[in-house]
Amino acid sequence: MTMTQPSRTQASSHAMMAPRRRDPAPGLRALPSVRPAPPAPQAVEPVQAKRARVITVTSGKGGVGKSSMVANLAVAMTRLGKSVLAFDADLGMANLDVLFGVRPQYTLYHVLKGKRDLPGILVSGPPGVKFIAGGSGMAELADLDDRAMGELLQNLRRLESYSDVLLIDTGAGLSRNVLSFVRAADEVLLVTTPEPTAMADAYGVLKTLAMEGSSVPRTSIVVNKVKDPEEGLLVARRFSKVAREHLQLRVDYAGFVLEDENVSLSVRRQKPVVMLYPNSYASVCITNIVAGLFDSPAPPAPANQPGFFERLAGLFRRS
Ligand SMILES: Nc1ncnc2c1ncn2[C@@H]1O[C@H](COP(=O)(O)OP(=O)(O)OP(=O)(O)O)[C@@H](O)[C@H]1O
Numbered sequence: 001m002t003m004t005q006p007s008r009t010q011a012s013s014h015a016m017m018a019p020r021r022r023d024p025a026p027g028l029r030a031l032p033s034v035r036p037a038p039p040a041p042q043a044v045e046p047v048q049a050k051r052a053r054v055i056t057v058t059s060g061k062g063g064v065g066k067s068s069m070v071a072n073l074a075v076a077m078t079r080l081g082k083s084v085l086a087f088d089a090d091l092g093m094a095n096l097d098v099l100f101g102v103r104p105q106y107t108l109y110h111v112l113k114g115k116r117d118l119p120g121i122l123v124s125g126p127p128g129v130k131f132i133a134g135g136s137g138m139a140e141l142a143d144l145d146d147r148a149m150g151e152l153l154q155n156l157r158r159l160e161s162y163s164d165v166l167l168i169d170t171g172a173g174l175s176r177n178v179l180s181f182v183r184a185a186d187e188v189l190l191v192t193t194p195e196p197t198a199m200a201d202a203y204g205v206l207k208t209l210a211m212e213g214s215s216v217p218r219t220s221i222v223v224n225k226v227k228d229p230e231e232g233l234l235v236a237r238r239f240s241k242v243a244r245e246h247l248q249l250r251v252d253y254a255g256f257v258l259e260d261e262n263v264s265l266s267v268r269r270q271k272p273v274v275m276l277y278p279n280s281y282a283s284v285c286i287t288n289i290v291a292g293l294f295d296s297p298a299p300p301a302p303a304n305q306p307g308f309f310e311r312l313a314g315l316f317r318r319s
């Protein structure tokens, strides 16, 4: 993907919540064909030889919108006919279950306590989306030692063939767990807001990855909570330029999401905004990002390349 602005689209705006401020993106309207595709069949049984496209969503600074992004990307992807497995890897501060409005009976906690196996904790979210909940009050999970983490990841391998896309929500920052989930992904969505602090922290993540010497997965930036499309483009351009000049890394532009109070309204109602307010500014932006992700071919995966969890487990074995 290049540094182009996500396409602007047309549609009726009657269902939009009336913005309380000037229209930030007068040309930005919902897609005309908002009739959702029938949800993909629920991914219960693994499909032979299928290997999910693994997308890790991360950030430097906390609170920039990663988890909301994952919940909404997941739903938006199902509208393109993809089956999605969302994995809450924010060990310690997991909340994907809350965003999906589901109370899972079992979480990773039960797996780590040996009370359940991983397929036994897969939960159905919105149609077409399965997820693995992290659970709450899991401070001990955040401190998993390498052996426990390696074991968990080996088990997770079994789930790789369950869906078209494996979407991973991480915690913010530079913890070893987060960096491992980033390094082992096929591609990374690095979320920032236009705030210089968020941009600096996002750059810090990239720099740490680059310094560690291992190859950095294809990385795209998502600029969240922008006031207008131009701001998103400006932030992405600036970020890519710095990454190119100082780290010799290419960072693509996945798109922007306008600051939109419908996002927090949806969080409060525990339903992704793309379901609750499909014609809102934020929803249209997220739909555009997803369209762009599937427009650009997934990074090539050589036939003998190990799957995501195998790579991840390998990272822990080496340490
Ligand atoms: N485009 C947006 N417009 C307005 N508010 C937003 C937008 N995106 C996210 N938010 C709000 O920002 C807050 C933080 O979002 P979220 O929890 O998704 O961030 P996070 O990066 O996952 O945080 P953490 O680092 O703690 O995991 C939430 O209150 C959410 O409603």
Ligand SMILES: [Mg+2]
Residues within 6 Å of the ligand: 066, 067, 068, 090, 169, 170, 171
């Ligand atoms: Mg989060």
